[in-house]
Amino acid sequence: xxxxxxxxxxxxxxxxxxxxxxxxxxSCFADNISAQFASRKFKVQANPFGTVYNPLxxxxxxxxxxxxxxxxxxxxxxxxxxxxxHGDNLWHSWDAHxxxxxxxxxxxxxxxxxxxxxxxxxxxxxxxxxxxxGTAFVYYLKDSGKPVSNCHRQDPNLFTRxxxxxxxxxxxxxxxxxxxxxxxxxxHIVFTVSPLRHMSDGAHNNTLSKATxxxxxNSAISNITTVPSASSGTxxxxxxxxxYEIVMDELxxxxxxxxxxxxxxxxxxxxxxxxxxxxxxxxxTREDMAKxxxxxxxxxHRIQDESAPATQDFLKKINAQAAQLETEIPGxxxxxxxxxxx
Numbered sequence: 001x002x003x004x005x006x007x008x009x010x011x012x013x014x015x016x017x018x019x020x021x022x023x024x025x026x027s028c029f030a031d032n033i034s035a036q037f038a039s040r041k042f043k044v045q046a047n048p049f050g051t052v053y054n055p056l057x058x059x060x061x062x063x064x065x066x067x068x069x070x071x072x073x074x075x076x077x078x079x080x081x082x083x084x085x086h087g088d089n090l091w092h093s094w095d096a097h098x099x100x101x102x103x104x105x106x107x108x109x110x111x112x113x114x115x116x117x118x119x120x121x122x123x124x125x126x127x128x129x130x131x132x133x134g135t136a137f138v139y140y141l142k143d144s145g146k147p148v149s150n151c152h153r154q155d156p157n158l159f160t161r162x163x164x165x166x167x168x169x170x171x172x173x174x175x176x177x178x179x180x181x182x183x184x185x186x187x188h189i190v191f192t193v194s195p196l197r198h199m200s201d202g203a204h205n206n207t208l209s210k211a212t213x214x215x216x217x218n219s220a221i222s223n224i225t226t227v228p229s230a231s232s233g234t235x236x237x238x239x240x241x242x243x244y245e246i247v248m249d250e251l252x253x254x255x256x257x258x259x260x261x262x263x264x265x266x267x268x269x270x271x272x273x274x275x276x277x278x279x280x281x282x283x284x285t286r287e288d289m290a291k292x293x294x295x296x297x298x299x300x301h302r303i304q305d306e307s308a309p310a311t312q313d314f315l316k317k318i319n320a321q322a323a324q325l326e327t328e329i330p331g332x333x334x335x336x337x338x339x340x341x342x
Contacts, residue, residue, distance in 0.1 A: 004252075007245045009279045014188045014239060017285040018042060019331030020127040023119075025062070027053045027134030029194035029243065032264070034130075036273035040289050041296075041332055045126075048119040050097020050150065053134035055172035055216065056164065057149040059179070061095060065119050066179040071112040076105055079152065094141070094148040101152075126187045128280075129180055132243075133173075134194040136163045136212035137201065163209055169216030177224050177238060188236040191217045195247035195264065195272075210244060241279070243272055288329045295321055299337045307342070315339040 016022065024034035024046040034046035052058050071093070079089045079101075090101045091108035100115060102108035123129070138147050139159045151159060164172075177189060193213045198206050221238050247256070247268065256268040264272075277286060299318050305311055319341065322334040 004250050007242050007249050007275075009242060009275065010239075012239050012279060013237065014128065014190070014280050015282055015285075016042070016128060016280045017282075017331065018288065018329050021045075021122065021125050023123060023126045023129040024132070025052065025129070026058060026132030027051055027194040027196065029134065029192075029196055029264075030130065030132040032269050033132075033243075033273060033276070036269065039296075041292055041334065043331070043333075045119065045122045047097075048115045049095065050099055051134075052149045054136065054138045054147070054164070055133055055169045055176070055213070056138050056147040057095075058131060058133070059172040059175040060147070061149065062176050063179045064095065065116055065123060066183040068120055069116055071109050071116070073105065073109070075112070076108045078105070079154070092150075092152045094146065094150065094152075097150055098152060120183065123180070123187075124184050126184060128188045128190060130190045130192065130241075131176060132192050132194050133169075133213045133217070134196065135198050136169055136209040136216075137161060137198070137205075138164055163205070163212065166212050166215045166219065169212055170219045173216055173220040174224060177220070186236065188239070190239045190241050191221065192241040193217065193244040195244045214244070241276065246272055246275060288332075291325060292329070292332065295325055295334075296337065312341055315341050 018041065020042065022034070022037055022042055022044045024030040024044065026047070028051045031046055031051065034044050038044040038046075049061055052061055075095070076091045076093050078091050090098070090103060091105050092098065092101045093108065093112055096112060096115070100108065100111040102111055139151055139161050140147050142158060142160055148159070173191065180187060180189060193210060198209065201209065217240055221240055224238055247264065251268050251271065256265050256271075258265050277289070281289070298321075301314075303311055303314075319338050322338050326332050326334055
């Protein structure tokens with residue numbers, strides 16, 4: 001008997017393995033899913049500018065990265081609202097998470113430029129870029145009309161906030177694809193809508209926001225999947241992965257949420273990851289993942305006495321199995337798991 005309707009995931013030419021370079025950008029759901037791949041030793045870069053929830057900010061971020069934007073004095077501001085406890089007020093950027101903030105203007109600018117260059121280099125060799133859209137609500141600075149990625153807990157009177165239209169969201173998604181393809185015409189792009197709810201807006205507005213994103217992705221993808229490429233004739237397809245639909249239709253139970261009833265439980269995240277693996281990884285890669293998981297479980301055993309002969313034998317076994325797996329699985333890197341042996 002079937003107790004739920006399984007969401008159909010259309011066939012895709014996309015194939016992911018341990019040789020693949022994967023980029024995840026967007027909402028915190030992008031962090032959650034990228035962590036699932038990273039924990040299995042895939043090559044991953046996730047949200048170099050921190051979580052970005054709305055399509056406008058994602059489009060601007062990707063454009064800045066693709067164009068190699070150089071941040072300067074006018075791109076950062078000093079927090080005048082809160083002292084950070086060290087006797088100074090941090091410097092922030094409206095384009096980035098507070099993890100890229102600094103104690104000085106120069107430190108903040110250096111972090112922004114380093115993130116831009118590192119991400120640009122990784123995007124140029126990325127095989128797949130996953131873009132997760134979280135909300136259609138956008139904060140704008142009143143004085144300039146600039147959409148911001150992060151408000152940094154500044155005075156609410158500095159901002160206006162509204163839900164963008166389907167057309168605005170669609171244009172932003174197209175801009176994101178254009179910027180990515182200018183930098184790397186051969187990468188595969190996958191959009192998804194985060195299933196995490198924004199209940200501070202109320203249930204109705206959350207539904208409208210998610211529907212806006214879904215309509216925009218559908219509209220954009222239907223018009224951009226077959227644009228010609230000078231290098232290969234056509235660009236790789238732009239896909240949609242139904243994360244939101246999986247949670248709404250297959251996992252429609254509060255036991256799949258964490259205690260706040262907004263974020264997903266670890267079980268739900270693992271299930272969505274399994275559906276991604278089924279869609280984008282072939283049987284050989286799934287077998288390789290099982291081998292890696294088994295090895296990592298063994299390698300994570302706590303060491304009580306490093307000098308004990310039994311421990312040294314165990315470390316030699318870990319190193320030997322790591323080397324063997326790296327030989328068997330192209331692209332796998334287990335350097336972090338290898339241990340020095342006396």
